[in-house]
Amino acid sequence: MATKVYVNKEVNVNDEGFLTDPSQWSVDIAREIAKEEGILLTPKHLEVINYIRERVLKGETISMRSINKSGIVNVKELYELFPNTPLKLACKIAGVSKPASCV
Amino acid sequence: MKNIVILGGGTAGTIMANKLRQALEKDEWNIVLIDKEKTHYYQPGLLFIPFDIYKKQDVIKPKMNFFPSGVDVIFSEIERIEPDMNQVVLVDDKHIKYDILIIASGTSIRPEQTPGLMDNLWYNKIFDFYSLEGALALRDFLRKWEGGTMLINIVDLPYKCPVAPLEFAFLADEYFTKKGIRDKVKIKYVTPLSGAFTKPRANKMLSGLLEEKNIEIIPDYYIERVDNEHSSIVSYDNRELNFDLLAIVPLNMGSDMIERSGIGDDLNYVPTNKSTLQSEKFENIFVIGDAANLPTSKAGSVAHFASDILFENILSFIENRPLKAHFDGHANCYIETGFGKGSLIDFNYDTEPLPGTFPLPGIGPFGLLKNTKMNHYGKIMFRWMYWHLLLPGKELPIEPLMSMAGKCEKC
Structure with missing residues (x-):
């Protein structure tokens, strides 16, 4: 399995750079991943990311619609925070696997 | 006398009714099946109707033909499930008690959830192919169509039968070719996925086929609304695509009855143990087929494979044994x-x-x-x-769990 070093910590990643073990994640790592993607994390970003982590770690699936219903951001705002491929990007920064609803 | 109540008489519910009626003593277990519709649709066949390959009568049969004798069938809309009372309430306020409940209420298309989709272009230039009405209306449209831009768009995930829109694209290519108008039709495959399919090897193979057939893929596209005036779809990031024909896979959601019962997720799917098929919350409720939130395809084959596992686990549950059969999402x-x-x-x-x-x-x-x-x-x-x-629950020459025999990981 591939590994990558963020803020002096080695983490396991898949070939698309998604963390394979969400427990290795930290906010500092999130900042680094975001930077690679050209995003400067704001408190709003973190609110979305924490929501995604909470849902995914409970074993629930995350979708555009569930984020829309979260009350944190609507889909338009999600696109502004995480441009082009918001769901994938947000999951990547949140240190969880690619949205599992994609079967 | 004890009661097993099955909600839904589609593929999953019908198989379970047949398997359980055969196995359980009639003087010990009553089986009740509730469904609102009397017609069984062979859903994989709907795809062939727009292209004049199948006719209406090829895909419909009365549901009653497939239920075994000794099952009480009630045709009614369900108001809600009351899990704490172990009962199901019908719209006419009739209460039906259960010892074991099997939820097999499926998923359905919700075109009304996308703004502008059901406006004046609906069944005029916009069609779904997941309902008989949609497939027939699209057939009539295609018989007269002389060409233009056809968009195939998937609104969101998950949706029934993930390969169906791809098959639709391939069959459309053949249809227009044989009609002699392929050079007058642009086919664009517009998807929220990052490619033709989610899993790498299948994606490579299917993307190759799309390319070979001159079908353009537009990935990572989440539709926000339909602009009826400009005959276009608009994404959340404001990408506008014009169409002369839009074949749409609308948002899929589980039954509203699940929402009324307060036991579903955002899309009305029931949180289900992906291995045992028991509800995450209520131990005498089991979920099978599209109604469950399992991380696998919403497809008849999955319901069929899962039925063997669920059958074993329900027999174990009845005898107070641990649920030993484990589903693998096959x-x-x-x-x-x-x-x-x-x-x-x-x-x-x-x-x-x-x-x-x-x-x-x-x-x-x-x-x-x-x-x-x-x-x-x-x-x-x-x-x-x-x-x-x-549907009758007979043995098929395929095992319920996936086998690695014949598969090549390094090919």
Whole structure:
């Protein structure tokens, strides 16, 4: 399995750079991943990311619609925070696997 | 006398009714099945209707033909489930008690959830192919259409039968070619996924086929609304695409009855143990087929494979034994690729579709991730198997759990 070093910590990643073990994640790592993607994390970003982590770690699936219903951001705002491929990007920064609803 | 109540008489509910009625003593267990509709649709067949391959009568039969004797069938809308009272309430306020509940209420398309979709272009230039009405209206439209831009768009995930819109694209390519107007039709495949399919190897194979057939893929596209005036769709990031014909896969959601019962997620799917198929919350409730939130395809093959597992676990539950049967998310999908050929994918929660032969190693007769005539015959023969073997709950020559035999990981 591939590994990558963020803020002096080695983490396991898949070939698309998604963390394979969400427990290795930290906010500092999130900042680094975001930077690679050209995003400067704001408190709003973190609110979305924490929501995604909470849902995914409970074993629930995350979708555009569930984020829309979260009350944190609507889909338009999600696109502004995480441009082009918001769901994938947000999951990547949140240190969880690619949205599992994609079967 | 004890009660098993099954909600839904589609593929999953019908198989369970047949299996359980055969196994359980009639003087010990009453089986009640509740459904609102009297017609059973052979859903894989709907795809063939727009292209004049199947007729209406090829895909519908009365549900009653497939329920075994000794099952009480109630045709009614369900108001809600009251899990704490172990009862189901019907719209006429009739209460039905259960000892075990099986939720098999499926998923359905919700075109009303996308703004502008059901406006004046609906069934005029915009069609779904997941309902009989939609498939027939699209057939009538295509018979007269002389060409233009056709968009195939998937609104969101998950949706029933993930390969169906791809098959639709391939069959459309063949249809327009045979009609002699392929050069006048632009086909664009517009998807929220990052490619034709989610899993890498199947994606490569299917993207290759789209390219070969001159079908353009527009990935990572989330539709926000339909602009009826400009005859276009608009994404959340404001990408506008014009169309002369839009074949849409609307948002899919589980039954509203699940929402009224307060036991579903955002899309009305019931949180379900992906291995035992027991509800995450209520130990005497089990969920099968599209109604469950399982991380696998919403497809008839999954419901069919899961039925063997659920059957075993319900018998264990009745006898107070631990639930030992474990589902692996096995899915098996024949993919029509046009011009009398087809492909086949076989996968589960953990293993992506791999190349090889199926079901017999080295022999087949079907080729996994290959494009062959034999795979197409497999799909055509399947309709007979569906009505005569699968729905009645008879043994099929395929094991419920996925097998690695015949698959090649390094190919």
